[in-house]
Amino acid sequence: xxxxxxxxxxxxxxxxxxxxxxxxxxxxxxxxxxxxxxxxxxxxxxxxxxxxxxxxxxxxxxxxxxxxxxxxxxxxxxxxxxxxxxxxxxxxxxxxxxxxxxxxxxxxxxxxxxxxxxxxxxxxxxxxxxxxxxxxxxxxxxxxxxxxxxxxxxxxxxxxxxxxxxxxxxxxxxxxxxxxxxxxxxxxxxxxxxxx
Amino acid sequence: xxxxxxxxxxxxxxxxxxxxxxxxxxxxxxxxxxxxxxxxxxxxxxxxxxxxxxxxxxxxxxxxxxxxxxxxxxxxxxxxxxxxxxxxxxxxxxxxxxxxxxxxxxxxxxxxxxxxxxxxxxxxxxxxxxxxxxxxxxxxxxxxxxxxxxxxxxxxxxxxxxxxxxxxxxxxxxxxxxxxxxxxxxxxxxxxxxxx
Numbered sequence: 092x093x094x095x096x097x098x099x100x101x102x103x104x105x106x107x108x109x110x111x112x113x114x115x116x117x118x119x120x121x122x123x124x125x126x127x128x129x130x131x132x133x134x135x136x137x138x139x140x141x142x143x144x145x146x147x148x149x150x151x152x153x154x155x156x157x158x159x160x161x162x163x164x165x166x167x168x169x170x171x172x173x174x175x176x177x178x179x180x181x182x183x184x185x186x187x188x189x190x191x192x193x194x195x196x197x198x199x200x201x202x203x204x205x206x207x208x209x210x211x212x213x214x215x216x217x218x219x220x221x222x223x224x225x226x227x228x229x230x231x232x233x234x235x236x237x238x239x240x241x242x243x244x245x246x247x248x249x250x251x252x253x254x255x256x257x258x259x260x261x262x263x264x265x266x267x268x269x270x271x272x273x274x275x276x277x278x279x280x281x282x283x284x285x286x287x
Numbered sequence: 288x289x290x291x292x293x294x295x296x297x298x299x300x301x302x303x304x305x306x307x308x309x310x311x312x313x314x315x316x317x318x319x320x321x322x323x324x325x326x327x328x329x330x331x332x333x334x335x336x337x338x339x340x341x342x343x344x345x346x347x348x349x350x351x352x353x354x355x356x357x358x359x360x361x362x363x364x365x366x367x368x369x370x371x372x373x374x375x376x377x378x379x380x381x382x383x384x385x386x387x388x389x390x391x392x393x394x395x396x397x398x399x400x401x402x403x404x405x406x407x408x409x410x411x412x413x414x415x416x417x418x419x420x421x422x423x424x425x426x427x428x429x430x431x432x433x434x435x436x437x438x439x440x441x442x443x444x445x446x447x448x449x450x451x452x453x454x455x456x457x458x459x460x461x462x463x464x465x466x467x468x469x470x471x472x473x474x475x476x477x478x479x480x481x482x483x
Contacts, residue, residue: 112366124320128461135460136453170308172459257332257475263368264331265324268467271460275468279453 098224106145108241119237130176201231205248294420302341304437315433326372397427401444
């Protein structure tokens, strides 16, 4: 049985700026199951909060309607476990707002970590980021929707995490699957560390 | 960078017999994103085939329509990477059909591995199952939809895999997230093994 660290980690699912299939910067639409799956994984692994960033008013309303159903509506009665997960969701306009909000917790601005399905020069390994997470500083892990985070977010991030790779010639996980694997790799304590 | 084993592993997503919230055995409805997310993870980690088991004719037709769009329809042109993943999907009536089909490959009947979010007496650890997968025998990993595999499937399985646990008091991952984490834990080669 594995345990987990209790790191000071935040997640952000970014809907703008991200790129489309052709590499153009867009604002993507919100996917209902992204909210559910990533919130459930975030709650399972002890993440502080799951931010959802979109500047689009109609998308923010959609998210708030989904959340209302599960937090205070019929869904909260039907499935309280889902409520516990979706309580972690915070809808914000953009990354800057999220960084300021975390900084307002009083432990400094978060180190930002971009995720990307491609190899990037100077990326941080899962093992190295695990070690960083044992400290008190807050970290903000950014997940891109559509075809991934826009280049400006990769450039501005304090770290770019190495891609999830499995040794095959195929590397096209959904953001939901990638989020689950990344949290498991970063936050599950190896058995040897539990025993010590 | 991690590599992967090339084990003789098959996945099956079971829609009957599974249990509902109240523990009654049901046939669940197919979820479109289960097919996409789990097929993409299966392709990423080098799984032989992704079986989807349902006895319901309307559900089989739904799956075949989804597959047709991505394998030969507009989706195949729009996103060939999605096609490569969904090519792994095989729709079958039940577990018995799947086991017979794998056995017909000529390498013996697969060892069946049930997955479950709860602790079960005598369950196999991720580490132990990883070691099993280095052999030539085929293994079939069963994932439950709804509230999980029916007790009869757990009882009949050759192994029950230990649950994915992260050390918090919450363990309610989606089947999509659980599938991704399980494949990553079983099929990603530790760096020390790559170096040797």
